[in-house]
Amino acid sequence: MKKTNFVFKYRVSYADTDKMGYAYYANYFVWFERARTELLRNMGMSYKNIEEKGFALPVSETSCAYYKPIYYDDELEILTAVDEFSRASLSFKYEIKRDGIVLTKAYSKHPFIDKSGKPVRIIEELETVLS
Amino acid sequence: MKKTNFVFKYRVSYADTDKMGYAYYANYFVWFERARTELLRNMGMSYKNIEEKGFALPVSETSCAYYKPIYYDDELEILTAVDEFSRASLSFKYEIKRDGIVLTKAYSKHPFIDKSGKPVRIIEELETVLS
Amino acid sequence: MKKTNFVFKYRVSYADTDKMGYAYYANYFVWFERARTELLRNMGMSYKNIEEKGFALPVSETSCAYYKPIYYDDELEILTAVDEFSRASLSFKYEIKRDGIVLTKAYSKHPFIDKSGKPVRIIEELETVLS
């Protein structure tokens, strides 16, 4: 079985910030996309490849708890792990740390669909990788 | 008592879309920021004014359920309402509709803080508006 | 001949700002996309429709001069006009004003391509609208 977690390192850009001096709350979800993409790649399955095979994993649910602010130029560790996988969907959980302190916890769920947008059973390749 | 809900109209831009042809999931939270800002303005309290008085309402929690995809140039109605308010925080709920169909439901929670980032009791002006 | 200019009104969001308290420089181009889309719609040609006919107007050139900062909650007027059109491309110029003062001037150029990405001569419908 492949390792189903990954630490994605991210440096906060000026674009990420808002006038409060914090990283803007919507941008966290952009980082989570990067983090789960690199987790999948690390597991041997590039998301680009999943799309080329005619499948997609859109987002059906997200949640995020923002415990402490994140600032410009912060070096973050985004701990990303497969939370659950079934024949119909895959979910991830995320934890953002700075200097070992947990700043944020989050979750996202992704149903498997085909190019026409119809739900499909788990992709064979993903199943191999995730089992 | 002021009306604590508001319908914010939003047209999906090209910038909002991704290569799947859907509106990208993180961008919804940018729309929700616009929607709650206009709700507050409609209730007689501009968020800019709240900040000028030395207060802020950062985000401590978000969640979003994406039922159906949203596409380029869609004309959306974002139904926004105060969900709860206490002396310490304010929360909102959101529903995105297109042609009367609910596409998305979401939630955000916002603690009251002062300029130094410390929690404060509800701002007098907000209390008047929200009571 | 249709009117080839349009004033697009835009309210600056929190998402638009950065820690300097200014609107972040890349976001201006998102506003310009909205502005030229509404100019085209006002001229009787929706960009969505252009794409449905199998054409696209990607961006080949941009420039922007930022004279004065733009702030949160500013109400902007984005004066947008067709600058030049030829059989191969369409260009726009933009001026952002707040309270009558010009804050920004910008330009963008858009070649006509088909779905395969190949350059095409001006779309018949656009020609009618622009001539």
Add this chain to the structure above:
Amino acid sequence: MKKTNFVFKYRVSYADTDKMGYAYYANYFVWFERARTELLRNMGMSYKNIEEKGFALPVSETSCAYYKPIYYDDELEILTAVDEFSRASLSFKYEIKRDGIVLTKAYSKHPFIDKSGKPVRIIEELETVLS
């Protein structure tokens, strides 16, 4: 004299893309911000540090020529160099390459200002680094 150029490596995210399947044109400027920040850091001067000293380098001019499309998951090399520096401003030029092919050329100019927004002469530390 320090080396005034730097190759910033960037992987295109899903968030960067639009429904055309290209990287959206405004997002390039977010990448350029990252690229010049890492160039400055590599020269021994972090932009965060510049702000802590009470200075800022906002953007006064940008331009970009988009020669070829950029796609999801592309691994880009963003060649970034100091173009000119004077007592009043600093400018950068950028070239985006994929597999050695130049896809984009761009430019940005940044005046030196203090916290109140007034123009200042070049910051001593920057001068040392740039001379």
